[in-house]
Amino acid sequence: MKTLLIGLITTMLSVSAFGAVQSTKKGTIRKLFAYDDYGAVAGRDGADITVWMETGIPGCNDGVWVSPSASGYKMMGSFLLTAYTTKQQVRFQVYTDKIWKGSSKSKLCQVDAIRFE
Numbered sequence: 254m255k256t257l258l259i260g261l262i263t264t265m266l267s268v269s270a271f272g273a274v275q276s277t278k279k280g281t282i283r284k285l286f287a288y289d290d291y292g293a294v295a296g297r298d299g300a301d302i303t304v305w306m307e308t309g310i311p312g313c314n315d316g317v318w319v320s321p322s323a324s325g326y327k328m329m330g331s332f333l334l335t336a337y338t339t340k341q342q343v344r345f346q347v348y349t350d351k352i353w354k355g356s357s358k359s360k361l362c363q364v365d366a367i368r369f370e
Contacts, residue, residue, distance in 0.1 A: 273350040274365055277317070278309035280344075284316075285337045287330070291355055297321045302330055303353065303361055310349060313362035317345050318353040320363060332367045344368040 284305035292301030299321040306316050319329050336343045344367075351363035 273348050274346055275310055275349050276368075277313070277345045277347060278307070279342045279370060280306045280308070281340055281342055282306050282333070282337045285333055288355075292318075292320055294320070294322045297326070299326060299330070301353070301355060302333060303355070304333060304345075304364075305359075308345070308347070308362070310347065310362065312349055312352070313347060313360055315359040316361045317347050317364045318355075318361045323364070329364060329367055332369075336367075336369070341369060344370055 282304055284303075286303045286305075288300040288302070290300050293299070301321070302319040304316045304318065308314060308316060319326060319333070323329065332343075335341065345364050346366040346368070347362035347364055349362050353359075353361040353363070355361075
């Protein structure tokens with residue numbers, strides 16, 4: 254019984270962690286905002302970057318955001334700038350349980366990965 258309970262708990266935790274990452278639909282970035290201090294992390298360069306596009310994910314309808322705490326923050330920033338200026342279509346992997354706190358009206362999910370396809 255104890256083994257069964259541990260197995261069920263482990264399964265539930267892994268499913269909930271997996272369920273939090275989803276892929277957006279492919280689209281073009283409409284707006285790109287880079288903040289000078291909102292979302293800044295002590296000891297890290299930069300602040301939040303927000304990306305406005307239709308994601309196709311309920312709860313993240315308005316776009317995505319990148320935190321300076323992400324290990325690939327600078328590379329993601331350069332990818333975003335390239336995609337925005339060239340109107341390249343992109344797709345994002347996002348954490349649907351990490352909603353940007355910078356707006357009470359818009360729903361943006363945190364970026365896990367950027368995909369040029």
